[in-house]
Amino acid sequence: MIPAAVIGVGQTHHKTRRLDVSFGGLVREAVFRALEDAHMTMADIDAVVIGKAPDLFEGVMKPELYLSDAMGAVGKPMFRVHTAGSVGGTTGVVAASHVQAGKHKTVLAVAFEKQSEGNAQFALGSGRGASLGAGGSFAPFIRSYIHRSGAPEHIGWMVAVKDRQNALKNPYAHLRIEDISIEKVKNSPMMWEPIRFLESCPSSDGACAVVITDEEGGRAAAADGRPPAWILATSSRSEPPAFPGRDPVRPQACLQCVDDVYAQAGITNPREQLDMAELYVPFSWHEPIWLEGHRIAEEGAGWKMVDDGSTALGGSFPINASGGVLSSNPIGASGLLRFGETAMQVRGTAGEHQVDGCNVALAMAYGANSQYFSMWIVANSLQPFG
C-alpha cells in the first residue's frame, strides 16, 4: 500500500439553514478552503470522491452530477459513495484508497448535506411516515448500555455540555450555546427516553472537503513548512440490520473495524498510543458506548472516563475537541468532519480547540442501525511509534 497524507482540510460554517448559498455554493465553500489550505487549485486534483447521505434528504437524485462543476470535477474521475451515516468517513476511506492503490496522486474528498432543503425525518421513513428517526432507533441501545454498565444518568448530560463547550472554540460549529450547563441540559425536554433535547445532534447545512495526496506530495508539503497528516490506517466494516445475537451496543462490525485500524497502525494500547479521537456521537450516550467499542475503555467503564473528565479538551484523552456531531450535523458530511478534524489535530492547525501535543488521532463514523463503520488513524509522522 502506498502511503497517503492529508494536506488540506476545509469546511463551511454549519447552520440550520444556509439560505445564502445553493448546493453548489455550499460545496464550493468547503472545496476552496481545503484547496487553499493545501496551497493548491482544482488543476492539481486528479480525482474527486463525494459522499452524502440519502438523496431523499434534499430531493435531488445523484446530485454529484449537477455538482461536477462546483467540485472542479469536469474532465476528471468523480466517484459517489453512500454508506448511510458513515458515508462521510467512508468518503475519506475511499478517497485514500484512490491514492493508496497507486492510481491517483492527489484526490479531493467532498461530503455535504443541505438538510434544510428537505425533511430528514420524512426521508428517513422514505416518505411513508411512522419513522422512528435516529433518536427513536438509538434510544433502546442507550437504555441497554445504561442497564448493563450501571452508568448514572448525569453522564449523558456531561457529554452534552462538554461537546458544546468545545464547539464554542470552533468557529465553524453550528450550535453555540454560551450558557450551556448541566442544569440546562437536564431541564431540556425529553425526546426519546433517556435522550433529552440538548443531548441530541442538530440538523445542519454544511460541507467538508479534504485533500489527500501521495507520499511525495506529503513530503513536499512538509518541506514547505505545512505538516501533513499521514494516514496510518483506514478500514470499513458492515453488518446486517437485525437478528438474534447481534449486539448494537457493542457491534461486531465496530470491534472488527477498530481492531483492523489498530493492527495497521501498530496500536496495541489505544489509551496510551492515541492522543485524541473524533467519534461519531449524535446522541450524548454514544461517547461512552464508543469509548468501549474502540477499546479505549474497558467494557462497562467508558462512562467513568466521561465522569472523571478524561474526555474533556484539557483531559487525558480528549474526545470530539471540535464539538462533534452534537454541535454540527450536516449528516453526509459529519463523518468527513471527524476525519478532517483528526488531520487538523495532528497537523497542529486546530486553533482554539487544538489538543496539546497531538501526534496520533483516531476518527470514526457509523451509520444505519449501528451497522456501517468507517475509521482512520492519522499521525504527524509515518512512524509515530518508532
Place this chain on the structure above:
Amino acid sequence: MAPSTDIAVVGWAQTPMVRRTDLSETALLLRVITDAIEPLGLTRADIDFTCLGSCDYITGQAFSFVQNLDAIGAWPPKRDSHVEMDGAWALYEAWLRLQEGDIDIAVVTGSGRSSTGDPALIYPMEMDPYYLAPIGADPMTFAALQARALIAAGIADERAMAEVSVRSRGKGDVDELLEGDYVREPLRRHDLPPITDGAAAMVLATGDRARQLVERPAYITGFDHRTECHNPALRALDDAPSVRIAAEAAGLGDAPVEVAELQAAFTHEELLLRRVLGLGEDVAVNPSGGALRSNPIMATGLCRIGHAADHIFGGGNRALAHSTSGPCLQQNLVCILEGRS
C-alpha cells in the same frame, strides 16, 4: 501511475432481465451473488470485500441498500462499501481496494427495479435542481436533443439509428420501424431502452488466486472514468470528451479490441460512442444486445463488463466495456479486459 497488481474478473451472473419482478432487490441479489460465486467453488465466507451499486430513488426508499447486507451475508461483518452509481463503478472501487494488496477476492453488484416507479417522474430529479429539474424534462427529452445534434453533425441519421435497434434486438425491419410515430422527435419507440428489473454480481480476484479459480481470467488492464459538466446546454452534444479521455487513460488505443459492450440506452448514443472510441467495422458492438435489449438501471453498466468478460472467458483476447450516467452521456467509464495465453 500504473497499477502493479494483476486483478481479473473471474466470474459473474445476472438475474433474468424482466419488465417487472415481484422479488425484492435483496432477493434478486441473494440469488445472483450465489449464482456468481458457486460455480467458482467460493462461499460468502471467501469474499474479502463487497461493494454494491444501487440508487435510492430507483428503489423508492432512503437507505435502500442497507437491507442488501443480508444478500451479501455480512456476518461475520464484512469490509463493505456502497456507491450510488452503477455497479460498474462499484467494480472500480473494488479494483482500487484489491490493489492495496492485503486481500484477494471481491464481489460487486449492481441492482435496480425500475418497474416500481415512473422514469418520467423520477429522472427529472437527477437534473440541476434550480434550472433544469423545475422544467420536468425527462431523459427521453434530453436524449432527443442529443440525437438532433448528432443528426445535424452528420454523425447519425434516423435510418442508422433504426439499424442499431434491429441489430441489438435481433428483430424488426428498418423500413417498417421508420414508419412509426415519434416519441420525442427524432426518437421513435425503437430508439428507446426498455424498462427492466434486474441485478448482476461479479467476482474479482487478484493474481494467483484468479488463476486458481478459472482457466482464463479476464484481466482488467485499463480502467478509467470521467465526468463532464452537467448542463447539456453548456456541452457540445455531438461529442463526448469524457469518453475520449477515459478511453485514452484506459489504454484503449494500445491494441485492437474484438468486442465493445457499450451502455447505449438510446440508439444514437451507440453511433456517437463508436465514433468517439474510434471503433471500426471489425469490432463487434454489443453482441449481448446491449441496453436496448435489457436495461436494468444501476446494473446495466456492470452487465456490459460481464459480457465483455464472457468474450475473454470464451477465448477472446481483448474487449472494451463502457458505462455511463447522467443526461446525454455526462459521466463515462471505460474498462479494458484482456485474456492471456
